[in-house]
Amino acid sequence: ETGVTQTPRHLVMGMTNKKSLKCEQHLGHNAMYWYKQSAKKPLELMFVYSLEERVENNSVPSRFSPECPNSSHLFLHLHTLQPEDSALYLCASSQEGTGGNPDTQYFGPGTRLTVL
C-alpha cells in the first residue's frame, strides 16, 4: 500500500537541530493527520487538517509545528526537541463527508524519530 508516503523513514537529531517530516497522500483525500506512537501508549493524535485548515491541536508543544500547503502534503516541523519526543510519527489521511460510510483513515509507514 503506497497511498500515504512519509519521509524520512528514520531520523536521528540533536536537541538543537531543526528538521521536518514530510507526508504525501496519493488517495485524493481532503483530511490529513499527525499521530505520535510511543511504546506501550495509545496513539496520540497531534494535529488534524481538514480542507487544508487545522481543526484540532491536542495541546501539542510548540516545538512541533505543522504545515499543510495543499490537500496532498503535510509537514511536521521540529525544533529544539527533547529526548522524550523520540517516537514513531505516523501520518494518515481520510476523505471526509462520504455520507454513511466511515471516513476511514489510511496510514503511512511512519518516521522513526530519535532525539539525542
Next chain:
Amino acid sequence: GEDVEQSLFLSVREGDSSVINCTYTDSSSTYLYWYKQEPGAGLQLLTYIFSNMDMKQDQRLTVLLNKKDKHLSLRIADTQTGDSAIYFCAESDRTGANNLFFGTGTRLTVIP
C-alpha cells in the same frame, strides 16, 4: 475522555484461532475499527463495524461487537505466521473519523 483498552500480548500456535479483545467506554461510538501494524510499517485498516451490528465476517476475520458490554473482539481463523503483528482497536464517535481513539495495541505472536 474516551478510553480504549486491550491486553498487550497474545501468543497462539500456527493453525489455531486467535481472539483479540478490546473494551471501550464511549457509549456514543459509531464505528469501531481494527488496524494491523507489522514491524516497521504503518497501520493497515483490517476491518470496521458499525455500532448497530453484532458481527461482521471477512474471510478469516470475524468481528464481534457487544454494545451493551462495550466489548469488541477480532477472531483470526487458521492463524498464520504472517499474522504476527500489533493489532489496534479504535473507535470514533461519529461518521467522521477525525476523533479516532486507539487502544494500546495487542502484540500477536504466532508460534510455528
